Amino acid sequence: MTSSQLASDAALAKVPTAYIGVCELDLLRDEGLAYGEKLKSLGVKTEIKVYPGAPHQILGMDATLKVGKQQADDAIKVVGDAFKAA
Numbered sequence: 001m002t003s004s005q006l007a008s009d010a011a012l013a014k015v016p017t018a019y020i021g022v023c024e025l026d027l028l029r030d031e032g033l034a035y036g037e038k039l040k041s042l043g044v045k046t047e048i049k050v051y052p053g054a055p056h057q058i059l060g061m062d063a064t065l066k067v068g069k070q071q072a073d074d075a076i077k078v079v080g081d082a083f084k085a086a
Contacts, residue, residue, distance in 0.1 A: 004035045013042040019078040020046065021071050023054035049074065 004012065018039055022032040029050075036048035051058065054067045059075075061068035 004038070005031070009042055012039060013044065015039055015044050017045040017082070018047070019075070020048045021075060022048065022050045023056055023058050023071075024050055024052050025054060026056040028056065047078075 018036070020032055020036040022029050022036075026032070033048065033050075036046050039046040051067050051071050054065075054071065055061075058065065058068045058071055062072040063069070
């Protein structure tokens with residue numbers, strides 16, 4: 001897989017519905033937000049959620065921090081909903 005920043009608009013416009021969970025304290029936060037906004041601008045149905053106070057490795061902290069559990073729960077729900085819709 002290549003960086004979404006290198007992908008053409010034509011390729012990105014073909015991306016299926018997207019859910020982008022972004023950690024507020026992640027070094028890659030701005031890239032995640034930009035990717036989501038780019039998809040939206042190309043007409044891709046996209047949901048972006050920022051997890052306040054969350055670092056990059058938050059999914060490994062789901063048993064320790066409430067925000068980690070919330071992100072894990074949200075991701076599980078989104079994937080489950082996608083399979084129900086298919």
